[in-house]
Amino acid sequence: MKDTSQFFKSAVLIVFLNSLIFHTALIAAGQPDDIENMPLEEIVHIMTRTHPQKDLYPKILNKAEIEPDLRKSLVDALVIRLFEVGTKIGVANTSRSLRDLNAREVLPQLMKIWNKIEKKTYALEHGDQRIQLLLTIAHFLPQAEHIQFLINTESDTAEAPIVRFRATILLCATGNQKAIQHVLSVYENAKVRLPLTTRMSLDDQKGYVEKIEQQDNNRTPWDFDRDLISSYIETGLLLNPANIDTDSDGLIDGNDRNPLCKPQEGEPSEDQLIAQFILYLHARYYSISRSPFNFNLLVVQPIDTWDGKGNQSLFDGLEFAGIDGLILHMNQEQIKQFRSLHGSGVSVISIHKEQESEDKKDIKEFRLSVSGGPGLHRTYDMRFKRFNNVWLPVFWQLGMIT
Numbered sequence: 439m440k441d442t443s444q445f446f447k448s449a450v451l452i453v454f455l456n457s458l459i460f461h462t463a464l465i466a467a468g469q470p471d472d473i474e475n476m477p478l479e480e481i482v483h484i485m486t487r488t489h490p491q492k493d494l495y496p497k498i499l500n501k502a503e504i505e506p507d508l509r510k511s512l513v514d515a516l517v518i519r520l521f522e523v524g525t526k527i528g529v530a531n532t533s534r535s536l537r538d539l540n541a542r543e544v545l546p547q548l549m550k551i552w553n554k555i556e557k558k559t560y561a562l563e564h565g566d567q568r569i570q571l572l573l574t575i576a577h578f579l580p581q582a583e584h585i586q587f588l589i590n591t592e593s594d595t596a597e598a599p600i601v602r603f604r605a606t607i608l609l610c611a612t613g614n615q616k617a618i619q620h621v622l623s624v625y626e627n628a629k630v631r632l633p634l635t636t637r638m639s640l641d642d643q644k645g646y647v648e649k650i651e652q653q654d655n656n657r658t659p660w661d662f663d664r665d666l667i668s669s670y671i672e673t674g675l676l677l678n679p680a681n682i683d684t685d686s687d688g689l690i691d692g693n694d695r696n697p698l699c700k701p702q703e704g705e706p707s708e709d710q711l712i713a714q715f716i717l718y719l720h721a722r723y724y725s726i727s728r729s730p731f732n733f734n735l736l737v738v739q740p741i742d743t744w745d746g747k748g749n750q751s752l753f754d755g756l757e758f759a760g761i762d763g764l765i766l767h768m769n770q771e772q773i774k775q776f777r778s779l780h781g782s783g784v785s786v787i788s789i790h791k792e793q794e795s796e797d798k799k800d801i802k803e804f805r806l807s808v809s810g811g812p813g814l815h816r817t818y819d820m821r822f823k824r825f826n827n828v829w830l831p832v833f834w835q836l837g838m839i840t
Contacts, residue, residue, distance in 0.1 A: 666692025734763025
């Protein structure tokens with residue numbers, strides 16, 4: 439058994455050293471004056487690596503632009519590679535390379551692959567085959583078909599959520615009225631389907647409260663304040679089990695999607711409307727945590743910690759609708775207490791607005807920070823653009839991971 443283990447370790451070491459030697463040789467061969475003599479197979483390998491050599495890749499593209507025969511050979515080889523590798527992780531550069539080569543002639547083949555592969559994602563956006571295929575196909579399609587293709591993708595409930603999300607961003611970036619209308623209608627429908635109340639209308643709640651007030655002696659230990667959420671769960675969510683309306687906003691705790699947030703006076707600001715949309719997008723397409731009590735839960739941090747000064751953030755007094763779960767507004771001390779009870783399995787969300795540029799009045803930049811929950815601490819950088827007084831996302835990318 440010991441000999442077998444030693445043999446396996448030696449084999450792994452040999453494979454690793456051979457791989458290292460191969461990649462070192464490629465780098466050595468990647469000097470500008472060697473490109474002319476580089477075999478096609480090596481060029482294709484460079485173009486489809488997870489991290490293509492930055493000094494060689496643009497040179498290859500330039501060479502392909504002035505040499506039609508080379509471009510055709512590269513396109514043919516890349517399409518064959520797409521059919522061969524299917525959905526394996528690490529081959530998304532194949533799609534990106536076809537996009538960089540502006541290989542619109544292979545659109546029928548790309549559509550065939552799109553319809554063939556599973557509606558799943560396997561990696562982060564930059565390295566995911568289906569997402570990169572979506573970007574490439576959308577780039578090659580004529581505008582009318584382009585818009586409908588993206589709408590169909592976003593509307594397909596069997597599609598991977600992150601692919602649907604990416605289709606949403608691409609729709610907004612077109613500035614097309616039909617595309618924008620689709621995105622906004624989906625958002626408005628979500629807010630109607632998932633309003634600020636979670637169980638009953640305000641009129642029904644009024645009738646319920648009047649009824650229990652007439653039965654003041656009819657209290658039970660499991661729900662002492664009779665707010666339709668158990669005292670045990672209220673304690674775990676840092677709500678007051680002896681107060682029917684912890685945040686005093688007029689909604690009893692068991693009927694409040696934002697039970698730790700007393701809404702601000704007046705209408706939300708432009709930036710707060712964007713923050714509402716950002717959280718909706720994140721919860722709908724990216725991820726939402728399961729609470730320790732087995733229902734969806736988002737924890738948002740009202741205090742902006744990015745500048746370390748505790749300035750008022752976009753979340754202060756801001757309630758959220760259109761999200762399938764509870765949203766808890768917690769400061770740092772509450773988050774610390776919450777995690778001492780439940781660990782770090784629930785994500786904590788904060789949004790930071792970047793400083794606006796004087797020459798970009800119609801552009802706003804934000805950063806979404808997600809800590810805890812499934813995966814690692816991560817950030818998303820995003821850019822919003824104004825279309826007829828409506829701010830919509832036109833750019834969104836994964837930022838820092840720690």
